[in-house]
Amino acid sequence: MVTYKDLANYIFSDVVDTIEDLEKKYPPRNLVQNAEVTRFAPSPTGFLHLGSLFMSLIAKKMAFDTNGVFYIRLEDTDTKREIEGSGKQLIDQLDHFGIIPDEGYLGDKEKGDYGPYQQSNRAYIYRVCIKHLMEIGRAYPCFCSHEQIEEIRQVQMAMKVVPGYYGEYAMCRNIEPEEALRRIKSGEKYVIRFRSLGNHNNKVTFHDEIRGDISIAENDLDVVILKGDGLPTYHFAHAVDDHFMHTTTVLRGEEWIASAPIHLELFNALGFALPKYAHAPVIMKLDNGNRRKLSKRKDPEASVAHFIEQGFPKEALKCYLMSIANSNFEEWTEVNHCFDIDKFKFSLSKMSLDGVLFDQDKLNYFSKEIIASFTASELYHRLVAWSKEYDEVLYNHIADKEEFTTAILNIERGGEKARKDYVAYSDVYPIIGFFFRDRYDEITKDGYPFNPAIDKEIIKAVLSDFKTTNDYSLPNDLWFQNVKSLGVKHNFAESNKIYKQNKDAYHGHVGDVAEIIRISLVGAKNSPNLYNILQILGKDEVNSRIDKVIDYLSK
Numbered sequence: 001m002v003t004y005k006d007l008a009n010y011i012f013s014d015v016v017d018t019i020e021d022l023e024k025k026y027p028p029r030n031l032v033q034n035a036e037v038t039r040f041a042p043s044p045t046g047f048l049h050l051g052s053l054f055m056s057l058i059a060k061k062m063a064f065d066t067n068g069v070f071y072i073r074l075e076d077t078d079t080k081r082e083i084e085g086s087g088k089q090l091i092d093q094l095d096h097f098g099i100i101p102d103e104g105y106l107g108d109k110e111k112g113d114y115g116p117y118q119q120s121n122r123a124y125i126y127r128v129c130i131k132h133l134m135e136i137g138r139a140y141p142c143f144c145s146h147e148q149i150e151e152i153r154q155v156q157m158a159m160k161v162v163p164g165y166y167g168e169y170a171m172c173r174n175i176e177p178e179e180a181l182r183r184i185k186s187g188e189k190y191v192i193r194f195r196s197l198g199n200h201n202n203k204v205t206f207h208d209e210i211r212g213d214i215s216i217a218e219n220d221l222d223v224v225i226l227k228g229d230g231l232p233t234y235h236f237a238h239a240v241d242d243h244f245m246h247t248t249t250v251l252r253g254e255e256w257i258a259s260a261p262i263h264l265e266l267f268n269a270l271g272f273a274l275p276k277y278a279h280a281p282v283i284m285k286l287d288n289g290n291r292r293k294l295s296k297r298k299d300p301e302a303s304v305a306h307f308i309e310q311g312f313p314k315e316a317l318k319c320y321l322m323s324i325a326n327s328n329f330e331e332w333t334e335v336n337h338c339f340d341i342d343k344f345k346f347s348l349s350k351m352s353l354d355g356v357l358f359d360q361d362k363l364n365y366f367s368k369e370i371i372a373s374f375t376a377s378e379l380y381h382r383l384v385a386w387s388k389e390y391d392e393v394l395y396n397h398i399a400d401k402e403e404f405t406t407a408i409l410n411i412e413r414g415g416e417k418a419r420k421d422y423v424a425y426s427d428v429y430p431i432i433g434f435f436f437r438d439r440y441d442e443i444t445k446d447g448y449p450f451n452p453a454i455d456k457e458i459i460k461a462v463l464s465d466f467k468t469t470n471d472y473s474l475p476n477d478l479w480f481q482n483v484k485s486l487g488v489k490h491n492f493a494e495s496n497k498i499y500k501q502n503k504d505a506y507h508g509h510v511g512d513v514a515e516i517i518r519i520s521l522v523g524a525k526n527s528p529n530l531y532n533i534l535q536i537l538g539k540d541e542v543n544s545r546i547d548k549v550i551d552y553l554s555k
C-alpha cells in the first residue's frame with residue numbers, strides 16, 4: 001500500500017533535511033530581552049508605494065527602539081507579476097530615506113545568517129516543510145485544472161454557499177496516495193494543497209498588537225501551498241520564513257487580516273510558535289466623497305518617487321508618516337522642536353485602526369518646518385543633490401555658486417520669525433531665481449509692475465538718487481532711515497500714517513519707495529527682505545539693474 005510518506009518521498013526525493021535540521025541551521029537569535037525582529041517584505045511588482053514606506057518605517061523603528069533586527073525579504077514568488085529590476089529599485093528608494101536594513105536582501109547582494117532572503121532562492125526550505133506536512137497527511141497533490149476550479153465556483157454560486165476549495169468541494173483531498181502517485185508518474189500536472197481541519201462556522205481568535213483581539217471565522221480552505229512552478233504561495237512562505245527568520249512581530253497591511261486564519265492554521269500544523277501580528281491601516285484617498293485605497297495606477301502620490309521628484313525632504317515624508325502612525329507625534333515635534341523620529345517614543349498601540357486619509361497639507365506643513373530648520377549650507381547641499389537629478393535649470397545656476405546661493409538661502413533663516421516659504425525644493429528657484437541675472441532679465445523682459453499712480457519721472461528720480469546715495473555699509477535699521485529720508489526728499493511721506501492724514505500732499509509713503517526699489521531689483525512686488533537683497537546683489541549689480549529700469553522708463 002502506498003502511504004503519504006511514500007508519496008512525499010517520491011515528490012520530494014531531493015529533500016534530505018528535516019524541519020529539525022532547519023531549526024538547527026537557523027537557531028534563535030541572540031538578542032536582548034524584548035528585542036523586536038521585524039521585516040519589510042515587498043513583492044518586486046513596481047515602485048515603492050507610500051504605504052510600503054509607511055510600513056517599513058515603522059518596522060525599522062520598532063527594531064531600532066528595542067535593539068532588535070530589521071530585515072528585508074524579497075517576496076518574489078509571484079513571477080507573473082514581477083517587474084524586472086524593481087527589487088533593487090525598492091532597496092535604493094528605502095536607502096534614500098535612511099531605511100537601511102540590519103540584514104536581508106540588499107538588491108544585488110544580501111547580508112545575514114538567516115537567508116537566503118529572496119524567496120525564489122528558498123525553494124528547498126519550503127520543500128523540506130511541505131514534505132513534512134505531506135508525511136503527516138496535512139498536504140496533498142491537487143490535479144484540478146483552472147476550468148475545474150471555475151466549475152466548482154459556479155456550482156457554489158448556484159447553491160449560494162461560500163466559494164472556495166474546501167470540504168466536499170475539495171475534489172482532490174480524498175484521492176488515495178496510490179492513485180496520486182500513479183497520476184504524478186504519468187506526468188499529470190499538479191499543485192500541492194494544505195489539508196485544513198477547520199470549519200468556518202467556528203470562530204478563531206488571535207491577538208493583534210494594534211487592534212486587540214480579533215475573532216474571525218476559522219479557516220477551512222485547502223489553500224495551495226506549492227504552485228506548479230515549484231514556488232510557494234504567500235501564505236505558506238510567510239509561515240516558513242517568519243518562523244525560521246525569527247520574526248517577532250509581523251507588521252503588514254490590514255488587507256491581510258482576512259487571511260490570518262489560514263496563517264494560524266499553517267503555523268499550527270507546522271508546529272511553529274505564532275509570531276505577534278500587527279495589521280497597520282492602509283493609506284486612503286477621498287474620491288468623489290468616497291474613501292478608497294491610494295491606487296498605483298490613478299494617484300501620483302501613491303508612489304514615493306513622486307515626492308522625491310517634487311523635492312520633499314526625506315525627513316518630511318518620514319515625519320508625516322510617523323504622524324499617521326502615532327497621532328501624538330506632531331505635538332511632540334512642536335514641544336521638542338525636533339523632527340528626528342529616532343528620538344520619538346513610538347507605540348504600536350497608539351496607531352489608528354481605520355484607513356487613514358492621505359493629507360497633503362500635513363505633509364506640506366512638515367516639509368516647510370523641516371526646510372526652515374536646515375542651515376543655509378545644508379539646504380544648499382541638498383538643493384544641489386536634488387537639482388542634479390530633477391531640475392537642470394536650478395542646478396546650472398547654483399552648482400558652482402556655493403557662497404552666493406548660501407547667502408541667498410540664509411535670508412531670514414533661523415530664529416523666531418524664520419521664513420517658511422519653501423514647501424519643497426522645487427519651490428526654491430521660482431522664489432530666488434531673480435537673484436541670477438539671466439532670470440531677472442527674463443522676468444522683466446515685458447516691463448515692471450510699478451504702481452501706475454506714481455509718475456514715471458518720479459520713479460526715475462528716486463532710483464537715480466538711490467543709486468548714488470545708497471550706503472551698503474549701514475546696518476538694516478539705519479539703512480531704512482536713509483530710505484525714509486530719500487523718500488522725504490522726493491515728497492513721499494515718512495510713514496503710511498502721515499500719508500493717510502493728507503494724501504494729496506504726497507506721491508505716496510516710504511513703503512512705496514521701498515516698493516520702487518524692490519520692483520526694480522526683483523521684477524515683482526514680493527520678495528524676501530530688501531535689505532538682504534541689496535547686500536547680496538552688491539552695488540554693481542544693483543546699479544546695473546537700476547540703469548536698466550531707468551532706460552526702460554525713458555523709452
Ligand code: GLU
Nearest residue numbers: 041042043075238251252
Ligand atoms: N509580500 C507581501 C505584500 O507585498 C508582504 C505581506 C507581509 O508583509 O507579510 O503584501
